[in-house]
Amino acid sequence: MARVVVDVMPKPxxxxxxxxxxxxxxxxxxxxxxxxxxxxxxxxxxxxxxVDDATLAKIAESFLANPVIEDWSVRRVEP
Amino acid sequence: MARVVVDVMPKPxxxxxxxxxxxxxxxxxxxxxxxxxxxxxxxxxxxxxxVDDATLAKIAESFLANPVIEDWSVRRVEP
Structure with a gap:
């Protein structure tokens, strides 16, 4: 198990x-x-x-963020 | 000038x-x-x-988060 943080912010x-x-x-x-x-x-x-990093990036880009208007970042953190 | 990130998450x-x-x-x-x-x-x-850390904490607690149902954290980041 790992904890992952996805930050989604409106583009500048x-x-x-x-x-x-x-x-x-x-x-x-x-x-x-x-x-x-x-x-x-x-x-x-x-x-x-x-769950590998490529899958996490796909989840973030296709599902958690709207890449037209939002930037996103994925990072693994200590639990 | 400094950049500050405030994370607000629902309490567990x-x-x-x-x-x-x-x-x-x-x-x-x-x-x-x-x-x-x-x-x-x-x-x-x-x-x-x-703007000092105590003021930032007050902003986060009283205004950005609802401390009844949310946890918050404040950190300064590199611009």
């Missing part, structure tokens, strides 16, 4: 209304100094040792 | 319907060996150097 050129909303709200709540916020997704997967 | 004892849906769909799409999926959020913040 894509508008990110959720992130913009957070960035706009922070000063109103008294937090200054945050100049940009981007919001994405984080998936934590428990996978059998039989 | 909280049901995660999005993650469950992903885990249930993967075998139907031909991907076996993934035993569990949890879906959370990832925020990337650009912050001034004046």
């Amino acid at each position: 050129e894509i508008l990110d209304p959720q992130g913009k909303a957070v960035a706009g709200a922070l000063p109103r709540l008294g937090f200054t100094g945050v100049t940009e916020v981007r919001q994405g997704k984080r998936f934590e997967l428990e996978v059998d040792d039989s | 004892e909280i049901l995660d319907p999005q993650g469950k849906a992903v885990a249930g769909a993967l075998p139907r799409l031909g991907f076996t060996g993934v035993t569990e999926v949890r879906q959370g959020k990832r925020f990337e913040l650009e912050v001034d150097d004046s």
